[in-house]
Amino acid sequence: MxxxxxxxxxxxxxxxxxxxxxxxxxxxxxxxxxxxxxxxxxxxxxxxxxxxxxxxxxxxxxxxxxxxxxxxxxxxxxxxxxxxxxxxxxxxxxxxxxxxxxxxxxxxxxxxxxxxxxxxxxxxxxxxxxxxxxxxxxxxxxxxxxxxxxxWNKPNGIKTITKDMVPDILKPLSIKKVYGIGKKSADKLNSIGIDTIEDLMSLPEEYLIHFLGKMGTEIYQMIRGVDHREVQVGREAKSIGRETTLQQDTRDKNYLKDILLAFSKDIGRSLERRNISAKTITIKYKLSDFSSHTRSKSIHHYFQSQQAIYTLACDILEDIVLEEDLRLIGLSVSNFSQEEMQQLSFFD
CATH class of the missing domain: 3.30.70.270 (Reverse transcriptase/Diguanylate cyclase domain)
Known part of the structure; x- marks a missing residue:
């Protein structure tokens, strides 16, 4: 069917x-x-x-x-x-x-x-x-x-794409419309003269795999109307996080730790409400020149407490050498488990 x-x-x-x-x-x-x-x-x-x-x-x-x-x-x-x-x-x-x-x-x-x-x-x-x-x-x-x-017809539109319309309806579209092709990949493809989906169709599957990595096969199939992904009921979030743009650019780590403390409390409460724990913590920061950076740390045991999150976040922050001021900072946790933890950390 x-x-x-x-x-x-x-x-x-x-x-x-x-x-x-x-x-x-x-x-x-x-x-x-x-x-x-x-x-x-x-x-x-x-x-x-x-x-x-x-x-x-x-x-x-x-x-x-x-x-x-x-x-x-x-x-x-x-x-x-x-x-x-x-x-x-x-x-x-x-x-x-x-x-x-x-x-x-x-x-x-x-x-x-x-x-x-x-x-x-x-x-x-x-x-x-x-x-x-x-x-x-x-x-x-x-x-x-x-x-x-x-x-297709935003705002307030309805559009149907049937099997007999593919691939002709896709050919004139920009490659940026293709799921899995981000800005960097689009720029790389544009640089070799691949601007539309019709252009993309001219490339062999092996070339797309070489050029785009593991998404190459999926993209080769999608632009030909094939997509086997199922609708995932109750899909779980891959991460839980918070971020903020600072009122003033800074590299004051004590000030940044105050922000991380507030984030840690909020994220900890979210983990408790969902009855899940995490293994990986990530700090995201954006410098005054708008360049974005991330630093992550994964540990052997699962954590959930606000104190554990804050301590790990501070460890990561201390290892970051800030040669420029920050304009944004974020904190997130990932790599979740709902199973009972086999080994408890001293925080728990």
């Missing part, structure tokens, strides 16, 4: 929630991420995007492009509240839901009796009725094509 996969993506979610909660903001360029020059754009309305503003852009750059935009802090708890309403609609249709983020998910509707287009229309109608928000939906027979389709 051919699969029926839906990819759902809320339109400019954070900004759309703000515009819905505060109707005076509708039609205006809205940037969510804070008003400080030190912040980063979390998301922005389509009105703001017309000025070239996009997610992950520093706020000071956004203000250069559109100084008259409305700049708002992130209200994550409010967005989670709205997200729960949206996801409850998804789960009313099928249990086979794979959340990708707070505003994005795959649904496997293969075994539902309704036609995919009717289900998509129902989702759009219910989300609008219950939240006042719009979303874009892609429908296809695999995850790669469904996600590609959801981006």
């Amino acid at each position: 051919e699969k029926k996969i839906i990819h759902v993506d809320m339109d400019a979610f954070f900004a759309a929630v703000e515009q819905q909660d505060y109707p005076k903001l509708k039609g205006k360029p809205v940037v969510v991420g804070g008003n400080s020059h030190r912040g980063i754009v979390a998301t922005c309305s389509y009105e703001a995007r017309s000025y070239g503003i996009h997610s992950a852009m520093p706020i000071f750059m956004a203000k250069q492009r559109c100084p008259d935009a409305v700049y708002l802090p992130v209200r994550y708890e409010r967005y989670k509240e709205v997200s729960r309403k949206v996801f409850s609609i998804f789960y009313s249709i099928t249990d086979l839901v794979e959340p990708l983020s707070i505003d994005e998910a795959y649904l496997d509707i293969t075994h539902t009796s309704q036609e995919p287009i009717k289900i998509a229309s129902f989702i759009k109608k219910e989300v609008l009725l219950q939240t006042g928000l719009t979303l874009s939906i892609g429908i296809s027979y695999n995850k790669f094509l469904a996600k590609l389709a959801s981006d």
